[in-house]
Amino acid sequence: MTLAKATLKERTFILMAARTHTASLSERPDKREAILAAALELFAERGFHGTAVPLVAEKAGVGAGTIYRYFESKEALVNALYQQWKGVMLQSILLDFPHEAPIRGQFHAFWRRMFGFAQEHPQAFAFLQLHHHAPYLDARSIALEEASHQPARALFEETRKQQITKDVPPDILIAIVFGAFIGVARAAQEHRFALDEATLDQAEACVWEAIRR
């Protein structure tokens, strides 16, 4: 996979191409959305194998058979969901990202945008966590997952050269930063503390200390 060098625009294109199942001319996007929304909620709570398709249909207010007019199978549905939300997450982090700002400002943007997504779409965040590296994810989902690491790696390779961050392999810094992000976001979702501005800033300051030289 040479997604490494793919620009944001190209990745966006990939994302759009994911909508493969445009079978007929008069599709009902609202129904498709209803199915995806119901599936998101249920898959996030109970997992893929723990969620029955007829239950998704009921929650979507749709007949069970209708789901198969929009998705080839349950697997296709979960992959469509994964790709949709991974794409949304990527976009909400990368769209208009301040590449020219000072590094510390870029890190701030990164941090805030990640939490912005997790707070705005808590179910999608839980869903993406739960289905990370699941065996039923297809090649496109896995490629998207891989691609999502790329911007951070590029950033940390650059900051390492500039001796802004520690002289540590970027993959380790990424693991620490993303790990801390997920840890904080999850703890907040479990109501261990509130995710207000002050908390976000405190956590950001801590994690920046972890990586800065």
Added chain:
Amino acid sequence: MTLAKATLKERTFILMAARTHTASLSERPDKREAILAAALELFAERGFHGTAVPLVAEKAGVGAGTIYRYFESKEALVNALYQQWKGVMLQSILLDFPHEAPIRGQFHAFWRRMFGFAQEHPQAFAFLQLHHHAPYLDARSIALEEASHQPARALFEETRKQQITKDVPPDILIAIVFGAFIGVARAAQEHRFALDEATLDQAEACVWEAIRR
């Protein structure tokens, strides 16, 4: 489900079985262990709902019905597994913990012991991650999960008072440290980098910087 009593008895039995040979002939701890080992492997790879009970039986070299002689249900099995391994993890971190060492040394011990467990029992580590906060976990499993946070909270409350760590709520530091730990351990399991001594020390130094004052 009236598993409270049975589970307690069974758990006690596990503890004893570890070092006793006085079990009566009617008891077959080896079978129980075989079932637990097979279940660990399969649940860690495919998840709870993704694993069929007869498959566990086959991998354990045991008849399907035999599983139900040792566990009331599939749910009871997954909870027994969760409690067993959460307990092992807790013990391997806390047993003979150097409570009197300097704080930085305690943090080092913490860090190394967590990774020691993750490296020694990668499947158990994956299993615990995957089933964290699953809806089929019973009260005892949840209580164990909750209890596992306690030592870290106590430590960070103390270090905060002593102004060794940042003036930040302990729960936030815990989320960052555990999050970073899980992030690093997972990245290593995905072969993003090797977990040698140098890497462990680098990551530890980073995370210590995150929390120290």
Added chain:
DNA sequence: CGCGAGGGAATGAACTTTCATTCGGTTTCT
């Protein structure tokens, strides 16, 4: 010392439920 009865552990085919998917009838839109 052998042998057969007794009893509990183990089994896996069978049972019941539940699942993903299909399909024919019905509704809706143009």
Added chain:
DNA sequence: AGAAACCGAATGAAAGTTCATTCCCTCGCG
């Protein structure tokens, strides 16, 4: 009116669980 979309009961496969039977070990009696 025709065609496409929609529904949900029907379907067959696969799931978790059960239970009648088998197996194996122990013990008591000849």
